[in-house]
Amino acid sequence: MTPEARFDELIHPSTRLSIVALLAAADWADFAFVRDQLDLSDSALSKQLATLEEAGYIAIERPLSDRRRRVRARLTPLGRERYAGHVAALHEIIAEAPAAPASVSVED
Amino acid sequence: MTYPTKAEARVALQGAEQARRSVIDQIGMPGWYWWGLAACWIVLGVLADVSAAWWIVLGATVAVGAGHSYVFQRLVGGRQRTGDVKVRADVAGRDAHLLVIAFLLALVAVTVVLALLLDADGAGHPSIWASVFVAILLLLGGPRVMDWIRARATERTAAQ
Numbered sequence: 001m002t003p004e005a006r007f008d009e010l011i012h013p014s015t016r017l018s019i020v021a022l023l024a025a026a027d028w029a030d031f032a033f034v035r036d037q038l039d040l041s042d043s044a045l046s047k048q049l050a051t052l053e054e055a056g057y058i059a060i061e062r063p064l065s066d067r068r069r070r071v072r073a074r075l076t077p078l079g080r081e082r083y084a085g086h087v088a089a090l091h092e093i094i095a096e097a098p099a100a101p102a103s104v105s106v107e108d
Numbered sequence: 109m110t111y112p113t114k115a116e117a118r119v120a121l122q123g124a125e126q127a128r129r130s131v132i133d134q135i136g137m138p139g140w141y142w143w144g145l146a147a148c149w150i151v152l153g154v155l156a157d158v159s160a161a162w163w164i165v166l167g168a169t170v171a172v173g174a175g176h177s178y179v180f181q182r183l184v185g186g187r188q189r190t191g192d193v194k195v196r197a198d199v200a201g202r203d204a205h206l207l208v209i210a211f212l213l214a215l216v217a218v219t220v221v222l223a224l225l226l227d228a229d230g231a232g233h234p235s236i237w238a239s240v241f242v243a244i245l246l247l248l249g250g251p252r253v254m255d256w257i258r259a260r261a262t263e264r265t266a267a268q
Binding site: 007012014017018019020021022024025026027028029030032033037038070087090091093094 | 111112113114117118119120121123124125126127128130131132187191192193194195196199
């Protein structure tokens with residue numbers, strides 16, 4: 001089923017889009033894995049994950065079974081739906097002229 | 109709300125695809141899995157040739173099969189090579205684990221047929237030679253099967 005195109009401003013910033021795209025391909029991912037793959041600092045990743053978690057797009061888990069203290073992130077069904085919609089919206093923008101005004105910055 | 113330009117949208121999708129590929133790159137089995145399996149293959153071949161009691165060979169085969177089943181499930185058929193990430197089944201391909209199992213079953217068939225042919229030819233220790241040959245095939249072919257599964261996953265990503 002083709003997802004409904006829906007531009008999502010929360011996901012769109014490049015770092016958050018990369019985080020969500022990475023999590024969309026995984027059932028879950030370790031904090032350190034996401035950090036290393038996206039070349040982020042601990043604090044930068046924590047901040048972005050907190051924003052996404054607050055929006056209900058991801059869930060943070062701290063599995064107790066491992067000896068190592070781990071933090072895992074997974075995309076929620078809402079996050080998955082919003083990501084699919086956002087990707088569809090980006091494809092639409094590429095395929096045809098965007099209906100909304102483009103974000104063109106004009107310098108004086 | 110400000111929408112990105114076509115160029116910005118393209119860059120955003122490229123970034124998303126790159127992130128997705130970093131997960132696809134994690135599909136695979138750890139090196140110790142192939143080496144361990146190859147070692148078990150040879151041990152079974154040696155037992156089949158040198159053990160006088162059939163029940164020892166049968167018991168060892170069942171033990172290796174059960175051990176492999178446990179490890180294979182722990183690695184989720186290549187979707188959880190490390191404890192860092194678990195690749196989604198629809199990303200790896202829902203039949204990815206079946207491809208690995210099919211590869212292993214094909215090697216079992218090659219081992220049996222080769223051992224029978226060597227035995228018919230009068231070679232000494234046919235099971236050992238057959239298992240060593242197949243263990244080499246396993247070490248060379250196993251990672252290639254995982255490469256192929258990764259390539260398929262990447263192709264699907266590019267098509268989306």
